[in-house]
Amino acid sequence: MAVPFFAGADVERAVSPHDAYEAVKEAFVAHARGEWTMQPKLYVTNYPAGDFRAMPALGGGHALLKWVTSFPGNPPKGLPTVTGLVLLSNAETGQLEALFDAGAVTALRTAAAAVIAAETLARAGAETISVIGCGVNGAETTRMFRAVGSDVSVWDVDEARAAAVAHYLGAEVAPSLADALASDIVVTVTPGRDVLFPEGSLREGQHVSLMGADGPGKAEVATSELGRADLFCDDWEQASHGGELAAGVEAGVVTQDRVTEIGRVLAGEAEGRRSAEDITLFDSTGLAIQDLAIAKAALAKAGQLDLPQLSL
Template identity: 30%
Template sequence: MELLYLSRNDVEGLGISMKEVLEVVEKGFRLKGLGKTEMPPKPGIHTRPNSFIHAMPAYVKEVEAAGLKWVSGFPSNLERGLPYITGLLILNDAETGVPMAVMDSSWITAMRTGASVGISVKYLARQGSNVVGILGCGVQGRSSLRAFVDVLPDLSSVRCYDLYPDATKRFMDEMNRLFPALNLKACSSPAEMIERADVVVTAIPIVTKPNPPLHAGMLIRGGLGVSLDYDSAWSSSAMRECDKFVSDDINQLLFTKKEGGYFSGIPEEIYADLGELAAGLKPGRQNDTERIFCMNMGIAIDDMVTAKLIYERALERGAGTRLPL
């Protein structure tokens, strides 16, 4: 037996677009909402303070995508010149269970995370939203902007902030080259970043004892806040003032609250998860004045549908390296 090994360069070289990832991720959410997926809450180990190594298994029946992502997040890596997020993904044959592929999951994690933001925006942002704010100018800030460009037809202005000025400068330089039509502004504080922003995404390192910079009254009426960093950026007051609180997976949110010690300040009532919205089981935004908050923790369903897309494209292109099991 053999499996296909795909390095990060192999994966990136396939040229898969954000639009393609948005399509498969939305389908994954829809199937989740319809009960056609299998995904337990992700368990983790924590070898250093504020770090995690998570096991993320999932099965999406309709597309026969089954496997596991083994992913880590270490904030201290930034000081070592290493990526904050690293990992591998194993894709299995759903019929036999035999591993079909092992691939670097850095690109997958970045793109599917951005796509989850895009799906959140599709169902929860106000029509005509044209100003976005980005807190955290790293990999996930970049992928979120890529998704914004695809799902917000009126997007004209981007306000960004990062604790590290060098990170902000690199983000500005790269995004200005990619999206010259957008007005990008480097802000001096989180408060300036969120001013007048219709949609705000936060992607800073996840910590167990956060000091959130975003508070009640900062997200505009009719705005959407999307967290990719648990409760690191948003205070309890900011989340609780919102009219709707949504998650990419309620079971995982409650599991992490109980077992991991996060989310003590979230509202008692969780309106829906994105799967219910994508499946049409609940409405998303219902008027232009709702403040809405979406907690996207990252789910393995998104990883598996993206990995299956990568695997099939790699077979078409003859990419990767065959290895014996």
């Protein structure tokens, strides 16, 4: 049996930022309605080096398994933080239909989730947008904001990397981290080792998409700040155990009744932002149903690409 393999560049050619945005948005809604299902991701940890994650999902006539890593110390070694494979199978026959580079799929779905949450939860009239962290996922998030017509500034601990991303994508470099954190809309895409928003730092009316703290012990915002904001997440089960909200749950600051899943807002089943003065926080842990959405969108374009066929 031969199946097509989508390398990173193939995934990017097959799925535009607009395609990714719409696919992930539809996946959030399908998951909220129970049409697409998944189990919480399984972590195989080797801290402090990093971790491995197994992520299954079922929906839209397909089943998916993603085996992916997160090793934040890799870039100085010349290695990517995220590596792995996505396997897509036919849900009716069980036959494997395609394999994908997990890094490219992850970048697209992470960016889509960040921008969808920002556009859904930010206050009307929000003017300034910043992306903090210019690694692969941060750069893809910047590209998606630009694709939907938004001006954006970027910041990274590596000034040269921030400058390169800004130049390539038509963004600006924020004068400082403080300036970036003061934007109306902030997306944080960092390794999650350092708190970016300390106690009392969130501004009235601000929206923040927290994309980096996707595992135990990671945090981009102080636990006390979770008590000041209206809280949203991609999936409560994952977020309450391994996301930004987990520390708040452990401290008793966050309970399930205080958190709304973004899919329910997009499906019209729950309220989003209630007033211009509210602070909204979106905790993203990354869902297998998002990966499924990107994989399905890519597979639909397989006939237009000259893809290598792997014999299994």
